[in-house]
Amino acid sequence: MRGYMGKVLFVDLSTGDIHSEEVPDRIYENFLSGVGLGAYYLHKTIPQGADPLGKDNVLGFVSGLLTGTGSVVTGRWMAVGKSPITGGWGDSNCGGNLSPAIKRSGYDGIFFRGISEKPAYLYIDDDGPKLMDASELWGKDAVEAEELLLHLHGKDRKCAVATIGQAGEKMSLIAGISNDKGRMAARSGLGAVMGSKKLKAIVLTGTGKIEAYDKEMIMEITREYSDKVKNVKLPGMLKGSMLPMLNRIMEKAGGLMPQDGMMSVPMMKRWGTIFSNTFGLPSGDCPVKNWDGSILDYHFSSYKNMNPDRIIEREEKKYYCYSCVIGCGGVCNISDVTKGRFEHTHKPEYETVNSFGALLLNESLESIYYINEIMNRAGMDTISAGNTIAFAIECYENGLITKEDTDGLELTWGNSEAIVALSEKMVSRKGIGDVLADGVRMAAARIGKDSERYAINAGGQEPGMHDPRLDPILGIHFSADPTPGRHTIGAGLYYNYMRLWDFVTWAPKITNKSSKVSKYKVTDEVALKSVANSCIKQVLDGSGGCLFAMISGLGNWRLFDYLNGATGWNKTPDEYMEIGKRMQTLRQMFNIREGIDPISFKMHDRIAGNPPMKEGPLKGRKVPIEDMMKGHWKHFGWDENTGIPLEETIEELGILALLEAE
Secondary structure, three states: OOOEEEEEEEEEOOOOOOOEOOOOHHHHHHOOOHHHHHHHHHHOOOOOOOOOOOOOOOEEEOOOOOOOOOOOOOOEEEEEEEEOOOOOOEEEOOOOOOOHHHHHOOOOEEEEEOOOOOOOEEEEEEEEEEEEEEOOOOOOOOHHHHHHHHHHHHOOOOOOEEEHHHHHHHOOOOEEEEEEEEEEOOOOOHHHHHOOOOOOEEOOOOOOOOOOOOOHHHHHHHHHHHHHHOOOOOOOOOHHHHHHHHHHHHHOOOOOOOOHHHHHHHHHOOOOOOOOOOOOOOOOOOOOOOOOOOOOOHHHHHHHOOOOOHHHHHEEEEEEOOOOOOOOOEEEEEOOOOOOOOOEEOOOHHHHHHOOHHHHHHOOOHHHHHHHHHHHOEEEEEEHHHHHHHHHHHHHHOOOOOOOOOOOOOOOOOOOOHHHHHHHHHHHHHOOHHHHHHOHHHHHHHHOHHHHHOOOOEEOEOOOOOOOOOHHHHHHHHHHOOOOOOOOOHHHHHHHOOOOOHOOOOOOOOOOOOOOHHHHOOHHHHHHHHHHHHHHHHOOOOOOOOOOHHHOOOOOOHHHHHHHOOOOOOOOHHHHHHHHHHHHHHHHHEEEEEEEOOHHEEOOHHHHHHOEEEEOOOEEEOHHHHHHHHHHHHHHOOOOOOOOOHHHHHHHHHHHHHHOOO
């Protein structure tokens, strides 16, 4: 009765062998579940040098320790495996309804090795797991495949499905995995890994019980947080059109200051992530024109079309992931936009809107609805796809590719018809789409001609839609995390909202006297903030918690208390942060084992402000990223010059002993 199921499942797709393994309590106590459990098993089971798209790679689906315990906003699951994009550790986070279904099937993780001779899917009910023929599903998009599987297996029982679309089947390196008809585990290219294994889907209908140590304590925290979420509201007079003005007012307020993270919740309740569509543009948070432009290129007459009020006008119902009380998602009717081809789509997230909006100088919201749905159905990462199209447009603008290369498409900034057509070509891997379907690094290698100068990435991964020239701590995470380019690992803004210093003894405190300029300096304080961000994010991803709950403030959403209530461990926040450090260090060790030089993950010079922008809100901003990476590594107990975990740190964390123990 400690929150976890105590077992994992291994499926060999080459031989058809399926067996479960008991997981010792000490593994959970040192790595939690979720991404930590995934890191533990992948480090043990993937041979060094394995081809990410070969039989020796292992693809895992892992649930969180808190999922199903009565806690709220803890319904996240993660896909894990060796990434075909970076060649190192890969993970991808998703909501939807799969996480509790993994545990109700009796497992904390399901791991696949080998390659099936023909398309297959894994089906688990209360009688156990079995492999099924997916030949009739192969070639169908993710939504079609899920609907067919739900019809077959979910008529009279709860049924959760994770599946790939055409992008995964065609092994696009920017393919993700879909759950709940368009919720995406999009990053790290793990949809391509699933496609390489000829694994179309997993279908889970188990009804096992998920226990917790102290249900009463968990329910008390849940009631307290749920009441706070219910009672916090935005002023009714605040409209989406006012968000840019609100951003300007906040920017003029000056220096850094501690924040109550609950102030982020009413924005998420009303709009979801799309409040950032226009909110972040005046400050420079939203990247424009392949990270080389600003609101001077995409001014109000352009971005007013992305007003989040316009999107929620189409919202027919709110969407809540499992156990969520915030409800940032939604289902939109787009039948008129797509001329009847698609009736509904999940509300496009900010990352999608900006990737296919400001980043491309595209003013057509209607084109973004359509692209959102075709990307969801194909299972292609919209962050990577948008960045890749921005790269292609800049190559076209500078004569590195011509109309002959682009199959006749006029790849100019803001050409929404060409952007839609190129998106479709990437999904189908036809013509120029085949050149671009594996992301910017592979596209630059294929095009050559010094095109890599326009290929914005970190370690091969295209960055999320927030600019590190505004938030340098975000740049540290883009560059120093074992999964680079990820905007969800940490940022200075997240740190201020979480208020970790109220719980963790070594986390630097933010005061009203903190200087805004200080975030650009190479200091121990900045490094410790980034380390704290990384550690708590690992704890979050081991728990199945949502980033949006975490940044609502750890005094509001009481993650450490939740964990103690579920497990009975009675650990301190510092002890949980050490678990996070252990998880992060093991992920870094995986990369080192695979021959990755950590400095090679450094983000592209353009987004580090090298050279600085000459105009716009980020004019003159430069991030001393290499020195910041070194400070981050030093305070993690890794070699500050190489990023390799020190032997004494590995020993202190007990990692080798845990890996070697049976």
